[in-house]
Amino acid sequence: MNQLSNVEFMLLQIIAECNQASGYEVNKLIDQRGYREWANIGTTSIYAGLKKLNGKGLIEYENSGEKSGKGPMPVRFAMTEGGMTTLRNEIIASLSSSRECDNRFDLGLAALAFVKKGEAIEALRKRLDFLGETHKKIRQKYESQGGARLPLYVRALFLHPMSLIESEQAFVANIINELMEETKEHV
Structure with a gap:
């Protein structure tokens, strides 16, 4: 790809x-x-x-x-x-x-410095969408297999990536906010 x-x-x-x-x-x-x-x-x-x-x-x-x-x-x-x-x-x-x-x-x-702030913000918003969809798919698979009733070692295989995705979503949202603040400062 x-x-x-x-x-x-x-x-x-x-x-x-x-x-x-x-x-x-x-x-x-x-x-x-x-x-x-x-x-x-x-x-x-x-x-x-x-x-x-x-x-x-x-x-x-x-x-x-x-x-x-x-x-x-x-x-x-x-x-x-x-x-x-x-x-x-x-x-x-x-x-x-x-x-x-x-x-x-x-x-x-x-390499953020090599793209326009608006392009970076748009790409990172797409990343948030991508992460949201990925989280949703994992959650659906988790729930369809028994969710909280699953043994810990199975639950962990779902909960770990969901936790990482949630953290990543917060991180990306913060980067978007910082880029938007920088954009405002240069206007």
Whole structure:
């Protein structure tokens, strides 16, 4: 369904943020932000992801012309117009429809600066609808199977995701409110 892997999505965000970046700079930023801990991203997958993004025409690279030491000529990556369009589409999709507790949603949040506040608010409202529908389906399945009469280990399989969804709904509502406040401040 997604055109980009989570690694490619994250790499596009970093390159968009930096305007231009070398693989080393991208790696350094990934370490600083702690992406490795929560997004399961290794150094090899970063370079493979950059190569894939280049192959898809979403980024382009050029030799920087600044060689220091014995290694190869450093390469700098920059976003293409198609790359920025793809990034924006991925952000909107990840904010509006990824499951609760999904790294994809976190990646979308990390890239809020690259979409208009109104677009982010609309996507997050769709996310609230999505979460509401998901909660309703789980609740219906829970009730149809016996609800509170179910053994604890079965109830927990329903109650845990419903609890996570309720928490997520409150979180998303707060983010929407903050974005709306920021929008008012700039008018």
